[in-house]
Amino acid sequence: MIPEPFEYEVAESADHALELLGRFGTDAKLLAGGHSLLPLMKLRLALPPALVDIGRLSDLSYIRDNGDAIAVGALTCHEDLQFSDVLKQHCPIVSHAAGEIGDPQVRHRGTIGGAVSHGDPAADLASVLLTLDAEFVIHSTSGDRVVPAADFFKDLFEVDISTQEMLTEIRIPKLQGAGWSYQKFHARAQDWAVVGVAAVVNRSNGSIDAAVGLTTMGDTPLRARAVEEALSSGADVATASQEADRDTNPPDDHMGSAGYRRELSKVLTRRALEESLSR
Amino acid sequence: MKRIAVTVNGTRRESEVEPRQLLVIHLREDLGLTGTKIGCDTTSCGACTVLIDGKSVKSCNVLAVQADGREVTTIEGLAADGTMHPLQEAFRNNHGLQCGYCTPGMIMAALSLIDAGTPLEDEEDIRLALEGNLCRCTGYQNIVKSIKDAAGQMRSSASA
Numbered sequence: 238m239i240p241e242p243f244e245y246e247v248a249e250s251a252d253h254a255l256e257l258l259g260r261f262g263t264d265a266k267l268l269a270g271g272h273s274l275l276p277l278m279k280l281r282l283a284l285p286p287a288l289v290d291i292g293r294l295s296d297l298s299y300i301r302d303n304g305d306a307i308a309v310g311a312l313t314c315h316e317d318l319q320f321s322d323v324l325k326q327h328c329p330i331v332s333h334a335a336g337e338i339g340d341p342q343v344r345h346r347g348t349i350g351g352a353v354s355h356g357d358p359a360a361d362l363a364s365v366l367l368t369l370d371a372e373f374v375i376h377s378t379s380g381d382r383v384v385p386a387a388d389f390f391k392d393l394f395e396v397d398i399s400t401q402e403m404l405t406e407i408r409i410p411k412l413q414g415a416g417w418s419y420q421k422f423h424a425r426a427q428d429w430a431v432v433g434v435a436a437v438v439n440r441s442n443g444s445i446d447a448a449v450g451l452t453t454m455g456d457t458p459l460r461a462r463a464v465e466e467a468l469s470s471g472a473d474v475a476t477a478s479q480e481a482d483r484d485t486n487p488p489d490d491h492m493g494s495a496g497y498r499r500e501l502s503k504v505l506t507r508r509a510l511e512e513s514l515s516r
Numbered sequence: 517m518k519r520i521a522v523t524v525n526g527t528r529r530e531s532e533v534e535p536r537q538l539l540v541i542h543l544r545e546d547l548g549l550t551g552t553k554i555g556c557d558t559t560s561c562g563a564c565t566v567l568i569d570g571k572s573v574k575s576c577n578v579l580a581v582q583a584d585g586r587e588v589t590t591i592e593g594l595a596a597d598g599t600m601h602p603l604q605e606a607f608r609n610n611h612g613l614q615c616g617y618c619t620p621g622m623i624m625a626a627l628s629l630i631d632a633g634t635p636l637e638d639e640e641d642i643r644l645a646l647e648g649n650l651c652r653c654t655g656y657q658n659i660v661k662s663i664k665d666a667a668g669q670m671r672s673s674a675s676a
């Protein structure tokens with residue numbers, strides 16, 4: 238399948254990309270690695286009249302230690318996240334989750350910025366970044382604004398980036414020694430998560446301070462707040478995990494029924510918490 | 517139409533392409549390199565795997581314009597002066613194929629893994645690393661054997 242015709246320009250810089258977006262109008266799309274957008278265009282599920290190719294902006298491909306956080310350029314590919322020594326040291330859950338995406342060919346092309354901008358609740362990195370309270374740097378002609386993960390994911394395939402803005406950087410707080418786990422359940426190695434659960438855990442004075450995020454359990458990546466609250470008020474892992482599907486709206490599709498996903502989310506939450514506590 | 521120049525198997529190839537042209541179709545139909553196959557056409561099966569700047573990609577999900585200025589290697593680029601590449605030789609010696617349709621993609625994916633230093637010492641490593649390529653004939657037994665054989669040879673000759 239070849240996509241419908243579209244206009245195409247290569248951006249030479251982030252500001253040039255914004256200028257091209259302004260020229261092409263609100264239906265134009267940014268093309269990074271193309272591993273979310275091109276499949277949709279081939280299937281006619283997306284029909285942008287123009288693409289602005291930002292895939293050559295190598296100055297937006299970086300992983301830097303900024304003290305309390307790691308700054309990751311939006312065009313950093315999944316493979317670079319997977320093998321980054323900086324991330325392995327300070328945010329190992331991110332390099333681990335990146336290695337769970339697709340397959341090597343996909344990880345060579347797909348980018349962190351493209352994956353999260355797409356707003357797919359099945360994206361592994363989206364729920365991990367939500368769990369970590371990452372921040373998203375959104376660039377426009379009027380400057381940069383920084384959006385916390387909790388406000389970034391708005392709805393199914395909808396994030397807080399306007400048609401005249403672009404995501405340039407993601408700031409990921411360091412784990413500072415916290416335990417972590419990402420449990421992804423899928424039938425075949427390269428598949429999307431039927432359900433995924435991210436956990437970051439600290440023990441404090443006998444109780445457990447945890448952040449838990451859910452992949453493919455609603456229209457956006459979600460935080461399992463009921464699990465987090467149960468743990469902070471002293472519940473054990475097995476009991477708290479039973480709250481994993483509270484306030485979720487999992488899809489009902491060929492990969493699993495909504496009821497199956499609800500049960501799976503509880504099992505994976507327990508496994509994620511147990512693994513986090515063992516690290 | 518866009519003018520692009522892609523170095524394919526070491527030769528610079530200039531073409532005019534529509535922006536929507538997929539790299540795999542550009543290789544097969546514009547450049548006549550039909551060794552690269554189209555399987556699922558949905559970025560799943562890996563039959564269309566080629567290298568861009570030395571790294572494996574699924575060319576059914578890359579636009580030809582995205583390869584402008586890059587180096588693309590296809591299965592046709594592996595044999596040198598009539599001598600098969602160690603991966604090709606290993607697939608032949610170990611009967612690493614039945615129908616052969618997945619083979620170019622398997623070999624290109626394996627080459628990228630070997631070059632990247634991916635652990636390929638035992639069977640489990642190879643099976644995990646090949647997650648992006650499907651074979652519907654062999655049950656993978658001889659594909660895994662072929663890659664283990666080639667990786668061993670290529671790495672020992674590289675370190676010698």
